[in-house]
Amino acid sequence: MKMKQPEDNMELEVMRAFASRKSDQEIGMPDVEQELARLKARMAPSNAGFSLRKIAAILVAVLMLTGFGYAAVRTSFFTKGWDEAPANSPKGEDCQASSTLSSTGPESSPLGELEGAFLLFQDARLDSILMQIDQHYKVESRFADEDLRQIRLLFKWQKQHSLDEVLQRLNGFERFQIRREENTLIVEQPQAEQQSR
Amino acid sequence: MTDEEFDTLFRQSYPKLYRLAFSMLNDQEDSRDVVSGVFADLLDKPHLPAPTGEGYLMTMVHNRALNLLKHRRVENEARADMLHAVLSATSPCLADDDRLVEVLTFIETQLTPQTRRVLMLCFDEKKTYQQAASELGVSVQAINKHISQALRKLRERFNPLYKRNK
Numbered sequence A: 001m002k003m004k005q006p007e008d009n010m011e012l013e014v015m016r017a018f019a020s021r022k023s024d025q026e027i028g029m030p031d032v033e034q035e036l037a038r039l040k041a042r043m044a045p046s047n048a049g050f051s052l053r054k055i056a057a058i059l060v061a062v063l064m065l066t067g068f069g070y071a072a073v074r075t076s077f078f079t080k081g082w083d084e085a086p087a088n089s090p091k092g093e094d095c096q097a098s099s100t101l102s103s104t105g106p107e108s109s110p111l112g113e114l115e116g117a118f119l120l121f122q123d124a125r126l127d128s129i130l131m132q133i134d135q136h137y138k139v140e141s142r143f144a145d146e147d148l149r150q151i152r153l154l155f156k157w158q159k160q161h162s163l164d165e166v167l168q169r170l171n172g173f174e175r176f177q178i179r180r181e182e183n184t185l186i187v188e189q190p191q192a193e194q195q196s197r
Numbered sequence B: 001m002t003d004e005e006f007d008t009l010f011r012q013s014y015p016k017l018y019r020l021a022f023s024m025l026n027d028q029e030d031s032r033d034v035v036s037g038v039f040a041d042l043l044d045k046p047h048l049p050a051p052t053g054e055g056y057l058m059t060m061v062h063n064r065a066l067n068l069l070k071h072r073r074v075e076n077e078a079r080a081d082m083l084h085a086v087l088s089a090t091s092p093c094l095a096d097d098d099r100l101v102e103v104l105t106f107i108e109t110q111l112t113p114q115t116r117r118v119l120m121l122c123f124d125e126k127k128t129y130q131q132a133a134s135e136l137g138v139s140v141q142a143i144n145k146h147i148s149q150a151l152r153k154l155r156e157r158f159n160p161l162y163k164r165n166k
Helices: A010-020 A032-077 A092-097 A126-137 A146-150 A163-171 A191-196 B003-025 B028-044 B054-071 B073-078 B080-087 B097-110 B113-124 B129-136 B140-158
Strands: A118-125 A140-143 A152-158 A177-181 A184-188
Touching (some): A010 B003, A010 B113, A010 B140, A032 B003, A118 A126, A126 A146, B113 B129, B113 B140
């Protein structure tokens, strides 16, 4: 069995040996009682400091929670979305009956839409989303596959984006494909699925 | 650990711990900071029982002093020779006072005066090999040779089972 080699610190031992023969004065040995008092004095303020830090951390947390609450209230109650869907829309009732919640960015107003306004579709049907997009961009959506109407999405629509940008984002879902032919949007199955049929 | 236990431990251990730190750092302020830092760590962990034996505290002082040396880059470059020896130690030196006296006696009686002088310059006064060579009017290689011989003899006497890997 191989013996574990003993550790070596001979250099350190020589250093300590030389230091051991020096007087306390030569090595500047501090007064032990003074050092103890100094240490305790140093530690005491840090305890109070810790409490102050703790208080500061709690205040910051409260402020953050307040901010989140404010943002939640602002986005939930001061919104424009389905409530303002045109009443004469053929699908208006369906949209209102849907489980969709939408919200606009804080910059939007009843008088018009400012840059930065958006609509957030949460679990909204694709046909409902496209109805809004159709009205905004003056286009018409047609579904090549009726089943695709029921696909539900979480989608944030930035109204300042161009139609092509919006379609690009929607096509990112890969559950359907929207093709634009002038003022018509054709909603069909994704390309891969089409080829497999 | 109660306040009383802490105070007793502090008073009993401080001088030895300071000497250990000073032997490595050769600086009063640094040595004070290192030792105080070790005891501050103990105060931060009041739920731990009082350390039994000095070995634990010695190891903590050793490690803290080592970290300080490693981080002093500017000084390190100037004292590379000695620091290499310190930093390459595989464990802290926990030799008790009796052993240190034996080591000192061996140095003073078994080594040549020149070798003894070289050891004092490099290990006690923490001079670099170059500085020691300049002071003694010899080459750096000569300094290196003296130190190698001294350490070999010391190991033969005090750590005969150790074989340095080549």
